[in-house]
Amino acid sequence: MxxxxxxxxxxxxxxxxxxxxxxxxxxxxxxxxxxxxxxxxxxxxxxxxxxxxxxxxxxxxxxxxxxxxNARLNQCDDAIAVLRTLMDQYQLNTTDFKEELGSRSYVSRILNGERNLTLEHIKKLSVRFNLPVSIFIK
Missing domain, CATH: 1.20.58 (Methane Monooxygenase Hydroxylase; Chain G, domain 1)
Structure with a gap:
């Protein structure tokens, strides 16, 4: 039944x-x-x-x-994809990450793949957005 x-x-x-x-x-x-x-x-x-x-x-x-x-997303580094998503959701730009990542130009270089997020950057971003560190790591 x-x-x-x-x-x-x-x-x-x-x-x-x-x-x-x-x-x-x-x-x-x-x-x-x-x-x-x-x-x-x-x-x-x-x-x-x-x-x-x-x-x-x-x-x-x-x-x-x-x-x-989806093709573009698959080419992105996961941490950068998360960072871009956070920027979009919170309407942030490269100048809004001075405390976590450094200067505007450094943030731009991270977003363009010229620099990587360090563990220290990831920890600070995790605290700011109340996210687990693992979300930034493959």
Whole structure:
């Protein structure tokens, strides 16, 4: 009996949230992202979050509109990718990292791959953004 009920519930859920099924539409992807954002904010233990994130990840890895971005991301050093993401999310520029990384020109050289983030840089960034050090290390 539970099997039949679970299958019915899953089918109903896919009808309501199509990205959980086989949908590859941009609209369903965007609605899935909105639902994840809502759930993370209002119901962070909801099991739908993991399911949605998995499907969103699949979409972002296969959708043509992400192909160039994904190729560029794959070429980036993970630490630099994290730093760029933080800069984008917090609307920061190269002058905002004097305490953690040094001068604007040094930050630019890090972002351009001419210099590497040191362990000391990574520790300071981890403290500033309350992130684990491991997020910056492959």
């Amino acid at each position: 539970m099997i039949v009920d679970a299958i019915k519930a899953a089918n109903s859920l896919v009808n309501i949230v199509p990205i959980l099924g086989r949908s590859q539409s941009r609209k369903d992807y965007e609605e899935g992202v909105k639902l994840v954002e809502y759930l993370v904010e209002h119901d962070p233990d909801n099991p739908l979050i993991d399911m949605l994130c998995h499907k969103i990840d699949e979409y972002e890895n296969s959708a043509p509109e992400f192909r160039v971005f």
